[in-house]
Amino acid sequence: MRYELLVGLRYTRAKRRNHFVSFISLVSMLGIALGVAALIVVLSVMNGFQREVRTRILSVASHVEITGPDNVLRGWRAVAERARRVPHVVAAAPYVNAQGLLSHDGVVRGVLVRGVVPELEDEVAEIGAHMAAGRLAALVPGEFGIVLGIDLARALRAHPGDHVTLIAPQGLVTPAGVIPRLKQFKVVGVFDVGFFEYDGGLALVNLEDAQRLYQMGDQISGVRLKLDDLFRARAVARDVARAAGGDVYVSDWTRSHANFFRAVQIEKTMMFIILTLIIAVAAFNMVSTLVIAVTDKQSDIAILRTLGATPGSIMQIFVVQGAVIGVLGTVLGVVGGIALALNIDVVVPALERLLSIRFLAKDVYMISELPSDLQRGDVIAIAVVALALGFLATLYPSWRAARVRPAEALRYE
Numbered sequence: 001m002r003y004e005l006l007v008g009l010r011y012t013r014a015k016r017r018n019h020f021v022s023f024i025s026l027v028s029m030l031g032i033a034l035g036v037a038a039l040i041v042v043l044s045v046m047n048g049f050q051r052e053v054r055t056r057i058l059s060v061a062s063h064v065e066i067t068g069p070d071n072v073l074r075g076w077r078a079v080a081e082r083a084r085r086v087p088h089v090v091a092a093a094p095y096v097n098a099q100g101l102l103s104h105d106g107v108v109r110g111v112l113v114r115g116v117v118p119e120l121e122d123e124v125a126e127i128g129a130h131m132a133a134g135r136l137a138a139l140v141p142g143e144f145g146i147v148l149g150i151d152l153a154r155a156l157r158a159h160p161g162d163h164v165t166l167i168a169p170q171g172l173v174t175p176a177g178v179i180p181r182l183k184q185f186k187v188v189g190v191f192d193v194g195f196f197e198y199d200g201g202l203a204l205v206n207l208e209d210a211q212r213l214y215q216m217g218d219q220i221s222g223v224r225l226k227l228d229d230l231f232r233a234r235a236v237a238r239d240v241a242r243a244a245g246g247d248v249y250v251s252d253w254t255r256s257h258a259n260f261f262r263a264v265q266i267e268k269t270m271m272f273i274i275l276t277l278i279i280a281v282a283a284f285n286m287v288s289t290l291v292i293a294v295t296d297k298q299s300d301i302a303i304l305r306t307l308g309a310t311p312g313s314i315m316q317i318f319v320v321q322g323a324v325i326g327v328l329g330t331v332l333g334v335v336g337g338i339a340l341a342l343n344i345d346v347v348v349p350a351l352e353r354l355l356s357i358r359f360l361a362k363d364v365y366m367i368s369e370l371p372s373d374l375q376r377g378d379v380i381a382i383a384v385v386a387l388a389l390g391f392l393a394t395l396y397p398s399w400r401a402a403r404v405r406p407a408e409a410l411r412y413e
Contacts, residue, residue: 002316024289029329031282036333036386037340039275043378044341046268048371050261056195057257059126060202062224064089064237064252066244071097071221073248080223082243088236091226093120096210098221101167102148102203104156111152111203113166115210115220124226127191127204133160134189141208145188151200153190162187166203168213183213279386282329283393290322290397294404301404311402318398319391326390330383338379344372 066079073079080092096115101108118136122128128136132150139145146166148158158164168181185205192199211217227236233252241250254261294301301314340347348370352358 024285024292025325028282028285028289029325029332031285032279032326032329032386032390033333033336035275035278035282036330036382037337038278039272039382040334040337040374040379041341041344041372042271042275043268043382044337044372044374045344045370046264046271047373047375047378050264050268051373052371053195053264054261056193057260058230058253059130059193060195060198061253061256062124063227063230063233064225064240064250065222065256066225066240067222067249067251069247069249072216072219073222074219075246076220076223079244079246079248082245083223083225083240086236086239086243088227088229088232089225089240090228091120091123093117093124093224094207094220094222095121095224096207096214096216096221098210098214099169100203102152102156102164103167104158104162104164107156109152109155109201111201113203113205113210115205115207117207121204124224127193130191130193132190132192134187136189136191136204138188139204139206139209141206143206144183144185144209145206146185147189147191147204148187149199149202150190150192151196152203153187155200158187160187160189166205166213170214181213185209276385276389279389283326283389286322286325286390286393287397289325290318290394291400293321294318294397294401297401298404301401305404314404315398315402318401319394322394322397323391326387326393330386330390333386334379334383337382338374341372341374344370 066083067073068076076094080094083089084092094117096113098113098115100111100113102111116136116139118128118139122136127147131147134147136147139147146164148156148164153159156164163184163186166183166185168183170181191204205213207220211219225236225240227233230253234254237250237252241248244250304314304317
């Protein structure tokens with residue numbers, strides 16, 4: 001073993017004459033551990049939120065959509081057939097998108113009306129698995145049934161079996177002027193996907209009923225595609241655009257919800273930067289620890305120099321001493337952070353019971369439980385940052401130790 005490493009480890013283990021140095025060393029180590037653990041837990045929770053929200057969005061939205069100009073896709077059967085043959089596409093379903101007003105019990109709400117084929121819709125979305133009442137299969141052509149989001153149904157005070165009035169903007173031209181098209185629909189189901197944008201503003205009807213109400217004939221708005229791997233959506237969308245041909249527009253979920261996911265990523269980056277400051281503060285404490293240690297060990301440094309130690313060797317001794325603090329703090333933080341991130345679903349309910357509070361109330365937040373998604377890349381990045389800051393914190397004190405002059409240090413010994 002090189003003597004620099006041996007002496008550095010010896011300094012780390014030795015009982016200090018100055019107990020204040022030991023205290024600052026402990027605080028520095030715990031500070032690094034706390035910062036690393038906090039970063040791991042926070043990023044894991046943010047990853048969990050992102051995954052949960054993405055899952056809820058994609059339970060209603062599609063992985064890839066093919067639409068036509070002016071909300072009309074002509075020759076959609078041929079387009080859908082060509083899209084199905086593209087690798088990674090596992091299902092396709094036609095749909096009609098239109099705006100409308102729903103009226104019931106004196107309450108009027110603007111909604112997005114989506115005409116679907118129930119058996120095909122179940123292949124590209126998971127609304128059928130989130131039905132709070134009724135079934136998606138109850139949307140039978142010609143019977144004018146409607147399925148509402150749970151928040152929309154509450155706002156309209158509508159229950160399964162009630163009749164609501166759907167007002168379409170496409171009106172009838174009469175000598176008296178334009179009269180809006182009205183049609184009564186029977187509520188045959190209510191869905192709850194846990195995402196307010198859909199629960200509060202989406203209504204599903206049968207595709208043929210939507211075509212009849214909005215006078216679209218045999219035309220539709222577009223085709224929704226489901227992929228075997230949603231993270232291939234952007235590449236598959238390009239392949240679908242080439243295969244579909246004609247005057248069509250192809251978009252994927254990363255584009256249709258780009259602002260939301262970009263905002264989540266920015267928040268994650270900012271939280272990483274902010275919480276890294278905790279580690280930086282601990283690193284500054286480490287600087288203070290090593291500066292005091294250098295002052296305390298000046299006579300030892302002088303003796304080593306007189307025995308032939310070079311300034312570089314002296315620097316290495318105190319780099320080793322600081323690295324031990326940084327490595328131990330990082331290891332403790334990584335172990336503690338991983339343990340807490342993997343058990344966040346147990347720790348948070350226990351704290352709620354202990355403190356008699358609710359961190360995420362169901363009537364306020366979209367997600368009432370803290371999800372956690374621990375990712376190896378985040379843990380590695382945090383550990384590398386902590387070790388790098390710990391190493392940088394050792395450079396200045398080690399440089400000061402290397403500049404100690406033996407004669408001056410031993411003058412008053």
